[in-house]
Each structure stands twice: as structure tokens, then as C-alpha cells.
Amino acid sequence: MKALVAIKRVADHTVTVRIKSDNSNVDLSDTKMVINPYCEIALEEAIQQKESGAISEVVAVSVGENLCQEQLRAALALGADRAIHIETEGNPEPLIIAKLLAKVVEAERPQLIITGKQSVDSDNNQTGQMLAALLGMGQGTFASKIVIEGNTALVTREVDGGQQTVSLTLPAVVTADLTLNKPRYASLPNVMKAKRKPIERLQAEALGVDVSSRTRVIRTETLGRQRVGVKVTSVDDLVNKLKNEARVI
Amino acid sequence: MAILIIAEHDNSGLNEATLHAIGAGTKISNDVHLLIAGDGCAAVVEQAVALDGVTKILVAEAEIYADPLAENMANLVASIGNKYTHIVASSTAFSKNFLPRVSALLDVSLISEVVDIEAEDIFLKPIYSGSATATIQSRDPIKVITVRATAFEALKGNGGGAVVESLTALDDMSVSKVVGNHFVPSLRPPLPSARVVIAGGRGVGSVENFLLLESLGDKLGAAIGATRAAVDAGFVENDLQIGQTGKVVAPDLYIAVGISGAIQHTSGIKDSKTIVAINSDPDAPIFQTSDYVLVADFSEVLPELIQKIQL
């Protein structure tokens, strides 16, 4: 059984985000980039399923510019068997990414498709679900546990107020939540071997997908996170400000 | 220009979040339709009919919508979606699950976690865990969005007069089924996704004093957290630890009690929307990284706060 894992290149979440001076977008120059943490968890899951025998091959795929091959190499170092890079300009919207991934699914025919539940840059939480819809497949989102039994996957999902378990007919799409597993370290020898492995490269246009965006970012801003430490004088004052100024209660 | 709101409910009433979504919807259009799908949801329909601002209620009653799977919900919404200029839901686990499918089926993009609607095609949303925002313009013919409930007023009021229309249920997509649910309503929300977090530091002083924080947490339906110092001092268990080490939180409201503000803690809370610090030391570093500061002995002010604060 083959597993396809979609991974995304994002800025490391421990590094403070900077905005370009013209507010057009986030400034990612000289920024440390990593595999999106949830995607890493998705990849770890696929590798663990392979180690337990449920899956025989793990294929990592990423959509983006050339540099995302760095993350594909990291995925190979962690244990993916193959890597596919779908080359696009810039960062396409989730729907376009889903359409491109759908093309790869049609070609690769994996039984299990795993993505991270969301990426820590856009925080969208959409791509996995969109992919499932385009493919007419079932989905198990925010997964904290996956058990593969024959051609079914039992997925425990983290939902508001508790957990839900769904049974999915494979092939299906699962999105990984934080508690699914803790990703492993890549060993130095594996990092080295990964550098020599080939990465299959596909052009978005050649896949027959219209990659033009329907949305555009007009403006990006930091919240000017200079928290001012307004001194409140009493409990009444505090409650009042929280209600009417901060609007959080 | 009719817009569609997707309701979330438990058969006895509408989820609070939906009222906020309707509130958001009324900023876009006067012609607001509400979709209620379920099995035995008459009470919800009744409540909805009485609401201000809703012009039509679409009801889909069928067994397959009892504990609706994303696949089935999405197919239902997509089947009527192209009659609308906007499809709106509150950003909850329920709608995050199926609304992206709706978008994909309608071949339009989805804008998630909207906190402000600048125009019918311009939306503001947080990115990078809330440390920045993006203003996005969409030229899709149907704008599908989820909204952060706390950013919009809930629609209340008893105007009423909505028309009720029945929808035919669609077939089960049959690629998945719910095997079980395990709801734990009495436990606190998990820290990473909690909307309100109350956290205590070494300054809280004892296990007993932490009970005060728990009471405040009860009142606000909040998660309880702690600094490493408090955990090391034995006041609370390790799994409440917030910070680089423990958990990263991004609540709307974070109340720090008796916390001095060491970096390894503050980095775990930096994406909170509003930070309140209560500490008797006027020079506590956490005051530099808070929005509101109350210099006081927490044991004196917390009881009063518990009494006066409401969600």
C-alpha cells in the first residue's frame, strides 16, 4: 500500500515574522525555513505505518518554488522513499495546491493520502479537505490516531469537546493533528544519503491545472505588537476594558 | 444578493458560534439564509425563525445529517451553493471539516478565520498564529468564508418572520462513517486551542491558591496553564506547562497570575490576542509584554474578578 504525504515549506515558527516595508507581504528573506510542523507529523505517521507493515512505500510531494526541494530532501532523510516536486511560481492558494496534488494522486494511486491539518504560515486548514473533495474521497481531519485495517482506515479525530472516530474506505485523505505523534530526528548518515536521491520534478502547467489565483493579498501587517501595558486600577476597570476595548469577553 | 450561513447545532438550539456567524453575515447582506441540517432539529428551526436578520431558513431533515459527516454536509451545501454570493460559517471544528470541501466542489477558494469584513470581497484574517494579518481580496463568484466568532457581534433579537423551506436530503456519499464519539464536556478545553487561558506562576505560592485560578477558569470556560516555575515548585502537573517547553497558546484572552515573565514563558503566549497580568510586583517584566496590567495581590482581586467577569 502506498502513502502520499504532502509537505509544505514554511518559515520556522520560533522565528519572529517580519513584514516587508511596503506591507505587501511577509518578508522571508534570510529566514530559516523548515517543513511545516503538521506536515512533519503527517510524514512521521506514514513512516511509522510503513515500519509496522501497513504501508509499503512513502512518497513525499511538495508544491512550490525550487527551494522547497530542501524540505523534500529533509523528508527523504526522515524516511520517505521518493520525493516529487511540483514546480510553481510563488505560493499558490490551497485550492490550486489541491488540484495539483489531485493530479499526482491520479498518477501515483496511493491508498492513503496524509497532509498536515494546517500550515503555520497561512493557518488555513483547507488543503487536505479540498483534495478529498476533488478526488471524491472520504476524509479524516485533525487525526490523533490512525489504524489501517485492510482497505479501511479508522481515524480518531480531535473535535471541539472531545474526539470522534470515523471509518474511511481507502483510498482516503487524512490530515494530521498535533497529538498524532512526535516526529523523529533525521540522522546524519540519512541526511547525507538523501542528498543523492533523485527528486522527480513536474511543472504545474504540464499537469493541466490552471494556476491563476482568485485571491490576492492586498496588505499584510503585524499587529504592532507593542503591548502597552495599560494600568488598570481596579477589577471593574479591568472587566470594563476587556469587554469594551479589547472585546474578548 | 443572498448569502448562506451554515448552522451548527445540537438539536436543542443553535451553537453560540452560529449566532456570531449570522452577525457577520448581516454585515454583507440583508438577505441572509440559514441552513440547518439535522435529524430531529425542529427546536433549532423554531429558535432560528425568531431571529432578527434571517430571511429564510433551509431545513434538511434526514438520518444522514444526524451526526453529519463532512462528505455529506459538503455535498448538501454545494448542491445549493451556487445560488449565493457568499457562504459563511463560524470557524469551528465542525465547519473547518466540511467547508473546504464545499469550496472545492464549487471551484472557489475559501478564506478562513476572517476577523473583519472590509467589503463584500475584502476580508481580514490572521496569519502566522496571529502575529500578523493579511487583507485578502477575492474575485471568486461565490465567496466562501469562515469567521472567528469573537470578532463579530452575535445576532440576537426577536424579529422573526423568516420563511422556512425544506431541502431534499442527498444520498450518503458512503465513503466514510462515524464509528464513535467520545465527548468529555466537563474537562477544560485543551490549552493549545483554548479561547481563554488562566495561568499561574511561582507567585501563586501554593497548590491551594491555584484553586482560585481554577474557579476563575470555571467561570470563563478557560483552560488552566502554568509556568515552568510553578510546575517545578509542585503547584501543578507538568501538562499544564506553557512556554517554549510546554504548550504554545494563542487564546483571545490570557490572564497571567503571579507570573514574573521570563522569556521562556512569554514566548509561549506571544500570539495571544489580549494579555492581562496580575502581579503584586510593579516591576515584573511581564508587564512589558501585557496589554493590561493590574498591580495587586491576586488573592485579593481574583475573588472579585470571578464575581464580576462574564464571557
Add this chain to the structure above:
Amino acid sequence: MREVLEFDVVIVGGGPAGLSAACRLMQMGEDKRALTVCVIEKGAEIGAHALSGAVMESRALDELFPDWREKGAPLNTQVSQDETFWLKSEHSAWRVPHTFLPNGVRNQGNYLVSQGKLCRWLAEQAERLGVEIFTGFTAKELLFNETNVISGVVTGDMGLNTKGKPKPGYMPGIELRGKYTLFAEGSRGHLGKQLIEHYELARNADAQHYSLGLKELWEIDPKLHQQGLAIHNFGWPLNGQSNGGGFLYFTEDSQVAVGLVVDLDYRNAYLSPFDEFQRMKHHSTIARFLQGGRRISYGARTLTKGGYHSLPKLIFPGGLLIGCEAGLLNIAKLKGIHTAMKSGMLAAESIYIEVSGGCKGGQELVSYSENLRQSWVYDELYSARNFSAAIHKFGYCVGGIFNVIDQNVFRGKLPLMIRNNQEDHAQLMPIAQCDAIEYPKPDNILSFDKASSIYMSNVYHDADQPCHLHLSDSAIPLASNLADYGEPALRYCPAAVYNIVEEKNERRFVIEAQNCIHCKTCDIKDPAKNITWVPPEGGGGPVYSKM
């Protein structure tokens, strides 16, 4: 049994010295026999732990890559104007005319650079030439073979908990073996320290001396920005409590690098380098540029400044010391990047000749020492040899005058050897004998506290790992350091790692290892020599992006 990975050459440290050595090794092998070379770097990426002012001479880069301009090396701002101020007090300053300055601080023709950006560019060149670079891995231990020869390093284990026990996902370190190992860990490298002790490399050298450099990057009002301006200052606030001085460099994109270098041979136990730096920014010569601006980065790192008199022997069987690990900073010029790079290149040349000739490695590479002695690196260090000691012995005025005469008139050839053989940590006086220093509170506009500062270094360590700051005697901080010196760790650490906490009338010495920005000050300045810095789990530490 650990896994083994073998290379011809193993290079510990992805800074200017290590990367230059790597590039040069591959250049030597082009069209001939190529060696296998790896660079191992503990930071999460190249440049993550790189921090320097910096004004750079392009001399070594010109030799390593004569076409560096075409290749896009990040030397984008040339110094167009040099200014030096003697800050006489908090409110006054005197602009020092150029004639009164030692040659070394005249910088026309030099470049204002970010060491991090430079390293990333060097790494790109290295990888293109075929070097394997591994980031996020530490060199934890030395690897000796049976005949006391260095045969490589052991990388650090990953996934140990606070008690040192394996967690799920535990990954043991491997043996990284090389015919030769280059140690390029920068100032006060922990393996370098062990090598110097093991092979008695410093037997004939003076004690090594260090400074702590603190730096911030600011985005300032474009109207106030003057790209290419390099300002140095001395005097206030250090006021002779310590030698050192500040800098303000105007680089690209309306950014400035502002910093203070504090010599660590200071005596006053009340001195806090961090607070000196913060209050320095309030002086009008600096504040006038920073006002309305925004701090975007903070970091700190020690410099090795003993120079010529403190140079240890740089070679031992199977290994070599290069860069700041060896102590090649030219203190008279305040520059060390070019000497670090050149030493890496010379080491590479020696190694290549040996190894490509079929030798099995493990020798003491005398040719490296010799070539270094014949090179301009040695000339520079020799002519700068008295600079720092003169100031240490005679103070700024007399020492300064001496330096101007020595450097400008005699070009460092005055037949004098002014030595300073006292170790930095031993200079600290008991606190009872020190005058208290009152530091002002930060105003959060120009000056800040440690907590918010470390936040700007993007420092991160997994908390569940063994503490990487080892106390030989855990009782010393409270038992003697506190009483005798006021526990100076609370003051000299620029990252608030060390704290004394009072709880129920009991005092505890708390080490917040997660804050550590890998500067090495504690390893140097603890009066009891009680603290040993070892690398925490690989990938942790600060993430400097343009420092």
C-alpha cells in the same frame, strides 16, 4: 557501537574559517583528486549562530574567490565615512580627529557586512564545490585513536531527557572520522578548550583574553540613515571599568548595527555588560540615529582577543585550530573575519597536499603553522601584539597614545613586548571592594530588559534535555560566588540564564539553560572557573538571521 561516517577532512564549525577551509579544499581538488569534506554546524542553519559587528577587509575573500563580486558575495556597503567619538560622559562627547587614531580603525575601502549573510554565501559556494554541510548537528566529543591522534569527532546524541535518559525517538550520535579535523568553533570553542588542555597547546603562550560583544540590529528612520557610515566610540559608559568600546554601522535597507564590546578582564563585580550596552544607546551620539527606529534583532558572542602573545600551538596529531578558535583576531583593527578565512585557506592547502599525496592523515601539520607564520595574518598579529595589553596596563590615554605611535609611526615594529598574562576570570575583585554601579531602568524605547532582548534572538531549546551548563561544584554559586562576588553570573550573562531565587526563606541557584545564546561568557568569566559550557542538543540556540 556508534555508526561511523568517514571523510577525508572533517570541519567543526560553519563560520568564516570553517567554510573558507572547505571551499579551499575543494578548489585545490578541482581537476585533480577531489577530497571528501564535511562541515558540521550546531546551529539550525548556517549563520544561525553567526554574530559580528562587522567591518570586514576583503583581503582573504579576494584570494579565495577573486570573482566574488560576480558571484554575488554580500559585501554591499563600503565604508564611506569613519567617525570616532570619545564619550566623556553621559551627555558629552569629543569627536576624535583622524590623526589621533591608530591606523587600524580607519576603514575606508572596507565593507560593512553581516557575518551570517557572508557565511550563507560561503556555504552556497562550498556546496556547489561539493562540500557536505550538516546543520543542526553538534560535535560533542573528541575522537582519539589508540595512539593519541585526533581521528574526528563524535556528534551529539539527540532525544535525551533532563536526566540524560533516552526518550522515544532517541538518536545516538555517530563517529565522524577524518584524516584531519579542523576545529573552527569560534571563540572559546568547547572542543578547542579540551584540545588546548590535552595537548598542552598553550604551554608557551600568555593567558588568552576575551571580550563580550553585544549587538542589536535596528531599522531606523530613512531620513537619519547614512549608508556607509561607521562610528566607533569609547569612554562612557565603561569609563575604564572595562576596556572596550561601541560601534554603530550603517548598512543596507535603512538598518544599523549597534553594539558594545566589553573586555572580560574587568575587575568590578557589579559590571553588567548587557546593561552597559543598553545605557550606551542613550548617549546622544547614538540615540540621535535610533530615535523613531525599531529594534529587530539582538545577540551576543565572545571575541578572542589575546592575539599574538596568547596564540597557542595550532597543530596536534590529526588536527588543527583555525579562526577565532585559534585566536587570530587582529585587535588593533578590530577585525577577525579576514584572518579567520585566511587561516582556513592555509590549513586547507596544507591538508590537501598531505592527503592527496596518499598520506593516511593523523600527522602534526607543521606546514600549516609555518605557512601561517609566513603569511600576512602573522604580520598583522605581530604588529598588533601590544595594542590591547598597552591599554590594559596603561589605560586609554597613555595606552591609546602608545598605540597611535606604535601603529601609525612605527607600524607595530617598536621592539617592545607588553604582556598581560593574567586570566580574565582571575581579575574579578571581591564585591566588598567594588564600587556599586547603578544601572538605569530600560525605557523600552532605546533600552530594554534581558527577557525581551533574548526574545529577539529567536532562541529556542527543547526544555526536556540535559542542562548543558555544567557546574563542577554545584555548591559554589551560593556558597562562595554569592558572598564573595555577588554571584557575577547574574550580571555577566547577557541572556539571563543564571538566577538566584528566594522561596520560603530558601535560596536556589537556577539555571534557565533554554535562554542560552551560546556566547561562552560564563565559561570564561566565572571567578571560580566553575562553569563549563557544552553544546546542547543540535539545532538549538539562537537563530540570528542577519547578524
